[in-house]
Amino acid sequence: MRNVWEANTSIEFEKAEPVELTLDHCIKCNICVTACPVTAVTDLFPGPKYEAPQAGRFRQPKQASPDYSVDYCSGCRACNLACPTGVKIAEINARARNDIVEEGKQSGRNKLRNNLIARPELLGKFGQPVAPLANFLLHGGVGRFFANKLFGFATKAPMPVFSRERFSNWLKKRPAPANATRKVVYFRGCSTEYFEPRVGKAAVQVMEANGFEVLVPEQNCCGLPLLSNGEFDAARAYHGSNIEKLVGYVKQGYVIVGTSTSCTLTLKEEAPELLDYYTEDARLLAANTYDIDEFLTMLYDAGELKTDGLRPIPLRLAYHQPCQFKAHRIGHPSVEIMELIPELEIVESNAWCCGVAGTYGYKEEKYQIAMDVGRPLFDFIHEVNGPINVCDSETCRWQITAATGQASVHPIELLSFAYGYPPEGELAKVLLPLS
C-alpha cells in the first residue's frame, strides 16, 4: 500500500468531456447568474449563462467572436461551482478570451499590458534584483502615473512589494535536515520567489517538522496569468517546461506541494484542460500535485502529521478561501489544519470573491468592478476586526490588504509559528508581543 506522501505513478485516466460540449448540459435555470459576483455589480458582463452556454453556441473556430463582453468574466468560477448540471462555464469563457486574443481584437496597449501582467516570472527576474528601485516605481505616485497612462494599469492596483531576498537564496543557505525520512517537492510559485519568501520559508519549516526533506527544483511560472489573459501559446510553453522540470521527481515517487493555490490548480487541471494538454507526463504531474493544506490533511488522516506541542495563537482571525482554492473542489482543508492550532479562532468569510481574480483587478477598466465585487469581503474583514487576516492566495492577500489596510497571511505561516518557528513580517508584529 502506497503511503500518502508517495506519488501515484500508475494512474488511470479518463479524458474529460470536451469543455465546449458541456454547454449542452445547460437547462437555463439561471443559478449561475445568481451566483456571479461580477454581473451583480456591472452591466458590462451580462452573466455566465449568456456568455458560455448561449454565446458559446455561436462561437465557431476561425470565426469572429459574437460577443466581446466575455473579457469581463473574471474567471472566479462561482458559476461552475453553483451550476447544478455541470457546465464548465469559466473554462468556456477562458477559451473564448483566447480566441479574441488570437483574432487580434484587443487594443495594442491592453495587449502589451496583459502580456506584462501575465508574466510574474519575468517581472520578478528583472524587478527583484533592484527591489528598492522597483518598489519605488511600483508604489510611487510617478511610477503609478506612467503605468496607468502608458499601459492602462489601475492607479490604485494592489501592487506587491519585491522582496530584498529571493526565496531560493534563503533556501540555499539552509542546511538539509538531518533527520528527514521522506522527501517532497515544493512548487513555490513566482510570488514566493520574488515577493513573499516568508510563505515559502513557513512551508519548508512545516514540512521539515514533519520529517520531510524539501526539494525545490528549478521551475517556471505555472502559466495561469497567461491562461486568464487568453495567451494560450505562451502558457503552453511554460506548462511544457514545468512538466519537463518536475515530472522526473514524480517518477521517483515524490509528490509536488504548493502554497500558491492558483499555481497548484493550474498544474492539476487548468493547464491540461484549457490547453488540451493530456500527455502521459502532464497527467502524472497533475495527479500528484497538491495544495499544501490539502496534503497536510492527508498526512493527518494517515496519522502522520505532527500535532503535539503546538504553540497556541490566541487570536480571532478572518479567513477567506480564494476562488482558486474553492475551484480545487476539496472543501476547506486550510480551516481543518488551522483548527488544530490551540486557542486560534477562525471566522470564515461567506463572501465569494475579493474581486482581484488574479490579474483582473489590476486593469484600469476593471479596477472598480473588482473593488465592488470585493466589497462584502472587505466589510467582513472590518467586521471581524482582527489584527491580521488569513487567505491562501497571494493576489487575494494583496487585494484585501490594499482595500482594508489589514495585513494578510497564508495559513501555513500560522502553522509554522505553532510548530515553534519564528514568525516573519506582519505576523511577527502581531504574535511576538503575545508570546
Next chain:
Amino acid sequence: MSTQNDVLVVGAGLAGLTAVWQLASHGKKVRLVSKGWGATHWHSGCVDVLGYYPVDDPEPVESPGVTLAKLIADQPEHPYALVGVAGVEAALKAFQALCAEAGYPLHGSLDKNWLLPSAVGTFRPTCLAPETMIAGDLRRDDPMLVVGIKQLVDFYPNIIAENLVKQGVDADHLMVDLPPLAQRNFNTPIIIGSKMEEASFRAELVRQIKPKLGGARRVGLPAILGRLPSLAIKNDLEQQLGLPVFEIPGLPPSLPGIRLHTILVQAIERAGGRIYHGLEGVGIESDGGRVTAVLTEAAARNKPHRFNKYVVATGGILGGGIVTNHEGQAREVVFDLPVTVPNSRLDWFEQDFMDPKGHPVYRAGLAVNEQFQPLNGGSQPIYENVYAAGTTLSHSEVIRERSFEGVALATGFAVGNLLA
C-alpha cells in the same frame, strides 16, 4: 479530516439541507456535498404538501392533512406513508419555527391549502406560504392590481390578470417603467431585489403605482421584495401604498426560494455543519455491505469523504440524482442504487403526452424500507449505512401532486432525526 465524521449528505435541495440542519442541530458532525446549488433556487419559496389528489382530479385539495391520510391509506409505498401525517406535521412546524426565528414567517398549516396566483394567473394550492405572498389569497374577494416592471422580463401582469378574471377574480394589471433600472441592460430578480433595498427606489415604484391603483384593495408584484429573508421591504411598501402587497413567484432565479436556502444554510453553519458546493458525487468505496467513502469529482483526482453514514438526497430525474438512457435503463448516479422504473422503455410513457394521470416514469426512484434504506429489489437494504430522502424516493409524483417541497422537507426531516 476524517476523525469522528458522522453523516455525509449528498445533495443541496430542500431534503438534503433539512437533513443536515437536523443532524447539525443535534450535534452531529455533518457535511453536505453537492454538484451545484439545489432546487431551492428554482422553486416558489412556498411549501407545497399536497395540491391535487388523485392527480387527475382537477379540483385542488382543500385540506392537505385530511387528504394526506387518504393518500397514505391508498399508497403505502408513497414517501408520505413512511413519515405519516404526524411526521409531515412535525417537519412543517419545525421549519416554520426556524423561518419565524429568522424574521421570515411561513403561514399556513395542514388544515387548509392556500390558493395563491401563479405567474400565469392560475390557482396555485400550497400549504405554507411566506408572509410576502399571503395577501394574494384567491379566496378573498378584494380586487387586486397586478404590477409588472418593464425592465424585468418573464413577468407578464396582463396574462396573470386576464386569466384570473376568466376565473372570477377581480384583477387588473399595470406595467411600470422604472428609469433607475434602465441603466442596466439585464435586470434579474436578484438585481431588482437588491435595488428594492434602497428607499429611493421603493419611493419611485410607489410613485408610479399609487395614481393607478383605481379600486384595487391589494397589489401583486413579481417576487422581488428583497434578497434576504426579511419583511422590512414589504412592510414599507404597504405603509406607503396603504394597501396589502404580495409577491407572485415566477421563473428562476427565485428570490423566495433563495431566502429559504439562506435560512437553512445559516442554521446549518450556526450549528457547525459544513456545506460544499461544486463537489459532484461520482462513486463510492465499499466493503460489501457497508459504504466506506463517497467520492466526489475534484481537480486532477476524486476526493474521498469518509463518514459513518451517508444520505442520498440528489433528487430525481430533474434534480440529476437519477439518469436514464435510451436503452431503457435508469440508475442513481452516486451509489449506483437500483431505480424502480418500468422494465421496458415503452412502458415509461402513456400514449397521450398530456395524460392527466401522468407518465409511469415520473414515479421512478429509490425504493426504501421504513428506515429509509434503499432496497435491492426485495426487502433487504443494499448498504447498512446508506439512507435516502427527498424526491429521489420512488412512488410519488411530486410535480403533478404538488408535493415537491412537502416530500423533500418531511423525508429530509425524518432521515435527519433518524440518524441524529
